[in-house]
Amino acid sequence: MMHTDTAPPGSAAPAFFVTDEEGHHSEGSTMLGFWLYLMSDCLIFATLFATYGVLGRNYAAGPSQKDLFDLSGIAVNTAMLLFSSITYGFAMLEMDKDNQRRTQMWLAVTGLFGIAFVTLEIREFVHLFHEGAPPWRSGFLSSFYTLVGTHGLHVSFGILWLVTLMVQVRKYGLVAANKRRLMCLSMFWHFLDLIWIGVFTVVYLIGVLE
Template identity: 65%
Template sequence: MSNAVATPAAGNGKLEFLVRGEHHPAQGTLLGFWIYLMSDCLIFASLFATYGVLSLNFAGGPSGADLFDLELVALNTAFLLISSITYGFAVLKMQQNSLRGTIGWLAVTGVFGLCFLAVELYEFYHMIHVGAGPQRSGFLSAFFTLVGTHGLHVTFGCIWLVTLLLQLRKHGLIQENKRRVFCLSMFWHFLDVIWIGVFTYVYLMGSMV
C-alpha cells in the first residue's frame, strides 16, 4: 500500500524520498519482536529437550561432574546478570533523553557481554583440549549445541549492540533508535532468561551426577 514519492530537495539537486506508508499500529514492532523471541524460545525448548534426553549418554567419556567448573559458571552468570542491569540503566538514561548516558551504559553492557563470551570460549577450548569435544559423546554433542546456540545468540547480540551504538552516535535519540534500543533490550534480557535455564539444568544439575 505504500508509495514512494521522489521530490527534488532544495538546492543540491539530490532526490529525497518520502515514503507514505500505512499508519503503524501502536508498538507493533515491539509485539512482532516479542513473537520472534517466543519462536526463539521454542528453538531452545527443543535443544533443552535434546540435552535432557542425551544428558546421561556419556559413552564411557567424561560426565558433567568431571568437566564443569562451577566457579567459572558462577562468574559467567554474574557477567550476564550485571549486563542485564546495565542495559536497564541504559534504558533509564534513554527515558531521560540522555544520549551520552545511553551510549555509556550500552558500551558497559557490551563489555560484560564480551567477558561472558571470552569465558565461554575459554571453557569450550579447554573442554575440546582435554578430549571432551562435541564428537566425544551424545551428552557432549547436546551440551555444545545448547550452550553454543546460546553463546551464538550473545555474539549476535553484541554485534547488534555495536551497530546500535553507531546508529545512536550518528542519529541521536530519534524515535527509530529508541525502538531499536527497546528491541535489543528485550533480546538481551531474554538471553539472560535462557541462561537461567542453562546454568540450572545443564551446569548445576550436571555437576550432581
C-alpha cells in the same frame, strides 16, 4: 518507463514511499512482533533443552558433567550476564531521559560484560577440547555444545547488534527509530539472560549432581 508523473499544478507532490517511518502504530506492533520472534526463539531453545534432557547422561564411556564442569567459572559467567542485564536497564532509563551520552556509556558497559561472557565461554570450550571432550565424543557433549553454543552465538550477535546501534545513536541521536531499535535489543538481551538461567540450572548445576 514512459509515464508522465507530473502532478497537476496546485496539487501536493505525490508520495512514492513512506516518508515517516516511525508512526506510533508501527512502534506498538514492532514490540509485539519482536516478542513473537522471541517466543519462537524460545521454542528453538526448548528443543535443544529437550535434546539435552534426553542425551545428557549418555557418556559413551567418556567424561561426565562432574569431570568437566568448573562451577566457580560458571558462577562468574552468570554474574557477567546478570550485570549486563541491569546495565542495559540503566541504558534504557537514560534513554527515557533523552540523555544520549549516558545511554551510550551504559550500552558500552553492557557490551563489555557481554564480551567478557563470550570470552569466558570460548575459553571454557577450548579447555574442554583440551580435556578430550569435543562435541563428537558422546551424546552428552553433542547436545551440550549445541545448546550452550547456540546461546553463546545469540549473545555474540547481540553484541554485534549493540555495537551497530551505538554507531546509529552516535550518528543520528536518540531519534524515535533508534529508541525503538534499542527497545527491541533490550528485550533480546534480557531474553538471553533468561535462557541462561535455564542453562546454568539444568546443564551445569543439576549436571554435576549425582
